[in-house]
Amino acid sequence: MNKQTLSFQAEVKQILHLVTHSLYSNKEIFLREMISNASDACDKLRFEALNDASLYEDAPNLDVRVSFDAAAKTVTIVDNGIGLSSEEAVANLGTIAKSGTREFMAALQGDQKKDAQLIGQFGVGFYSGFIVADRITVESRRAGAKPEEGVRWSSEGAGEFEVEPITRAARGTSVTLHLRDGEEEFLSGWKLKSIIGKYSDHISLPILMQKEEWDATAQKQVTRDEWAPVNKAAALWARNKSEITTEQYNEFYKQLSYDSEPPLAYTHNRVEGRTEYTQLLYIPAKAPFDLWNRDKRGGVKLYVKRVFIMDDAEALMPVYLRFVKGVIDSADLPLNVSRELLQESRDVKAIREGSTKRVLSMLEALADSADAAEKAKYAAFWKDFGAVLKEGVGEDHANQERLAKLLRFASTHADEGVSFADYVSRMKEGQEAIYVITADTLAAAKSSPQLEIFRKKGIEVLLLVDRVDEWLLAHLYEFDGKPLQSVAKGAVDLGKLEDEAEKKHAEEAAAAFKPVLDRLKEALKDRAKDVRVTTRLVDSPACLVVEEGDMSGHLARLLKQAGQAAPKAQPILEVNAEHALVKRLDGNAHFDDLANILFDQALLAEGGQLDDPAAYVRRVNALLVS
Numbered sequence: 001m002n003k004q005t006l007s008f009q010a011e012v013k014q015i016l017h018l019v020t021h022s023l024y025s026n027k028e029i030f031l032r033e034m035i036s037n038a039s040d041a042c043d044k045l046r047f048e049a050l051n052d053a054s055l056y057e058d059a060p061n062l063d064v065r066v067s068f069d070a071a072a073k074t075v076t077i078v079d080n081g082i083g084l085s086s087e088e089a090v091a092n093l094g095t096i097a098k099s100g101t102r103e104f105m106a107a108l109q110g111d112q113k114k115d116a117q118l119i120g121q122f123g124v125g126f127y128s129g130f131i132v133a134d135r136i137t138v139e140s141r142r143a144g145a146k147p148e149e150g151v152r153w154s155s156e157g158a159g160e161f162e163v164e165p166i167t168r169a170a171r172g173t174s175v176t177l178h179l180r181d182g183e184e185e186f187l188s189g190w191k192l193k194s195i196i197g198k199y200s201d202h203i204s205l206p207i208l209m210q211k212e213e214w215d216a217t218a219q220k221q222v223t224r225d226e227w228a229p230v231n232k233a234a235a236l237w238a239r240n241k242s243e244i245t246t247e248q249y250n251e252f253y254k255q256l257s258y259d260s261e262p263p264l265a266y267t268h269n270r271v272e273g274r275t276e277y278t279q280l281l282y283i284p285a286k287a288p289f290d291l292w293n294r295d296k297r298g299g300v301k302l303y304v305k306r307v308f309i310m311d312d313a314e315a316l317m318p319v320y321l322r323f324v325k326g327v328i329d330s331a332d333l334p335l336n337v338s339r340e341l342l343q344e345s346r347d348v349k350a351i352r353e354g355s356t357k358r359v360l361s362m363l364e365a366l367a368d369s370a371d372a373a374e375k376a377k378y379a380a381f382w383k384d385f386g387a388v389l390k391e392g393v394g395e396d397h398a399n400q401e402r403l404a405k406l407l408r409f410a411s412t413h414a415d416e417g418v419s420f421a422d423y424v425s426r427m428k429e430g431q432e433a434i435y436v437i438t439a440d441t442l443a444a445a446k447s448s449p450q451l452e453i454f455r456k457k458g459i460e461v462l463l464l465v466d467r468v469d470e471w472l473l474a475h476l477y478e479f480d481g482k483p484l485q486s487v488a489k490g491a492v493d494l495g496k497l498e499d500e501a502e503k504k505h506a507e508e509a510a511a512a513f514k515p516v517l518d519r520l521k522e523a524l525k526d527r528a529k530d531v532r533v534t535t536r537l538v539d540s541p542a543c544l545v546v547e548e549g550d551m552s553g554h555l556a557r558l559l560k561q562a563g564q565a566a567p568k569a570q571p572i573l574e575v576n577a578e579h580a581l582v583k584r585l586d587g588n589a590h591f592d593d594l595a596n597i598l599f600d601q602a603l604l605a606e607g608g609q610l611d612d613p614a615a616y617v618r619r620v621n622a623l624l625v626s
């Protein structure tokens with residue numbers, strides 16, 4: 001095997017181009033990324049060594065060493081972690097397997113994003129080295145491989161990289177950054193130390209640097225061949241709450257999440273009892289770019305006695321809380337816990353339940369806080385994550401009641417922030433149900449004909465306009481003993497809210513209208529299940545409703561958009577016998593046209609699409625000229 005020159009994968013080239021041409025602020029994060037990779041490599045070694053202790057060879061103490069050479073203008077980061085084989089070097093440093101690349105590029109091409117902070121979030125942190133270096137050399141040897149199976153990888157960060165076999169006695173990896181002109185500020189022990197303090201203090205691995213000393217004869221700082229730790233190297237979550245400042249919690253959060261903003265809230269607890277574990281959980285302030293990807297890696301990392309085990313620990317947090325970031329460290333799980341075991345373990349179940357409850361408590365504390373600033377935090381949380389939390393109502397029956405209390409809606413009373421409790425407190429004397437309507441947009445919901453009678457009577461209706469709301473309604477039937485009632489389903493039943501005189505009037509109107517109704521039913525027999533007179537309309541001539549057990553028109557449309565076949569249930573046309581247009585039906589020469597127009601308009605008003613728009617136009621035009 002000789003030296004080979006290989007070409008970067010196209011995506012890597014694009015990333016490199018962006019990295020070297022667009023990132024100007026926070027350049028120093030390259031060091032965080034290199035240390036983070038070194039720390040990952042040590043975690044991987046520990047994990048593999050659980051089954052094969054010989055991988056430690058004769059160096060069981062894992063650490064990262066950071067040094068610089070002012071004359072050569074290099075900064076070097078060395079770890080004794082898992083290392084890379086030649087194949088791994090080619091694959092892992094030449095291609096990007098992960099899907100985040102496109103999002104990363106999109107984020108960086110946005111206007112304000114010259115900021116390098118983002119880079120690690122997308123699994124391309126290694127390439128941040130090229131922000132400050134015009135050549136990176138990696139030398140590595142995988143744990144368990146022979147010394148002569150080492151590899152040297154080297155690149156100028158343009159289109160190509162070189163790999164060649166080397167002999168490397170020590171296991172692990174060294175990354176040497178040859179700094180660009182103008183980046184000499186990083187050739188200083190003080191500077192490097194301060195960057196490590198800022199970003200990597202909570203890495204639980206010792207980060208070592210050489211001691212420096214003032215040489216009076218040479219009149220300059222000289223480094224001694226003596227390595228000393230520059231970080232605390234104690235896992236933050238294992239330390240005592242009282243010793244940790246908010247800044248430290250926030251900095252740790254940034255490392256976990258790559259979020260540039262501090263978290264909205266966090267909770268840190270040592271749970272004792274049948275299962276013992278420590279949890280440090282954060283709620284972010286802003287939704288990440290991939291919030292809607294239900295399959296992404298979880299944000300909660302599982303450790304067992306400080307040894308990192310895995311981070312796609314869906315077993316630790318329900319999917320609807322996928323935005324939660326943090327660490328769970330168990331004292332009870334076996335170190336060689338497998339994914340399968342995780343799913344079955346009673347301890348893990350207890351951890352998951354306990355952690356879910358903690359997160360809900362955190363949210364409740366914000367939502368119910370008497371402090372306006374805290375309450376505003378909940379409003380902000382809801383804006384970004386509310387739709388995700390709603391998934392929980394169907395997913396997590398055990399906590400359904402608590403979740404229902406956390407829900408916020410728009411209503412005919414206020415455009416946002418209405419809770420069920422608010423709604424219930426404003427219910428009218430004699431009102432038994434919580435009225436809701438679903439629609440695609442707030443504007444469409446607000447102008448639904450079905451709302452008219454409720455407006456007239458001053459009864460509040462919740463306006464549900466998130467895609468997930470139909471799913472919510474399919475799982476939540478009541479709040480506080482009061483049923484949720486869609487105003488677009490079934491016959492309008494205002495129960496005690498309607499007085500006797502009104503009921504009587506409606507019945508009489510319906511009886512008088514019977515002959516017209518029969519003709520309407522006949523004219524629309526292929527389109528409507530039934531036609532009936534309603535009291536729910538005030539200003540509109542007609543609206544569509546579905547029978548109690550049928551799927552709403554809105555849900556049927558959502559399913560269709562999602563490419564799923566929805567069972568087609570015919571709607572019921574309800575007409576307002578008091579409306580001038582409806583009154584004109586009786587004895588009208590264009591009866592059938594009018595009947596179909598009423599139906600089509602009712603469908604359009606609820607956001608539906610006409611099966612035959614041209615026929616609608618023809619009919620309207622015929623009436624316009626008649």
Ligand code: ADP
Nearest residue numbers: 037038041083084092093123124125126127173
């Ligand atoms: P990520 O860390 O999110 O996987 P990076 O771009 O930071 O993405 O690193 C890419 C890959 O390069 C890593 O997944 C790892 O396989 C490899 N790598 C980088 N640095 C090291 C190192 N110090 N030791 C072993 N492997 C490394």
Ligand code: MG
Nearest residue numbers: 036037125126
């Ligand atoms: Mg990385």
